[in-house]
Amino acid sequence: MTPPQRQRRSPGPDRPAAPAPGGAPAKDGELRNPERLFVIGGEGGGERADIDLVTLIVARADPPVSATPEQAALLRLCAAPLSTAELSAYLSLPFSVVTVLLTDLLAKELVQARAPIVRQKVADRNLLEAVMHGLQKL
16 A cells, blocks of 8 residues: 655745745745854854843944844844844844844844833732722722
8 A cells, every 4th residue: 555645735825925945035025045053143152141031121322333134133122122022033043042143132232122121020019009099089
């Protein structure tokens, strides 16, 4: 008994063609080869900064001339505080690559990493009472 053969489906008018292996669709529909992530991240063999998904990143300076395009994009995005998860999404890069880029920028003191604001475990009693009194007056 022979195993069944897989049949290739041709893309119909309502189905787009699947991208070729190793290629990603460009905005204009053409296929392009993505850059290797180790090229974008640089060497990345050293220590990484202690950054998690909710760490807020703020730029301290404009992108220098020597910055890579990805680092320059990070610095432009970080004019206002953004989390590393947002940066990863905006740049369409994996979190690990963004972490390597941010580690380089932190070492050069071009960005500042801030811990996220942590909420208190127990709410402030005065605030709760003020809310309760405000609701009772309605």
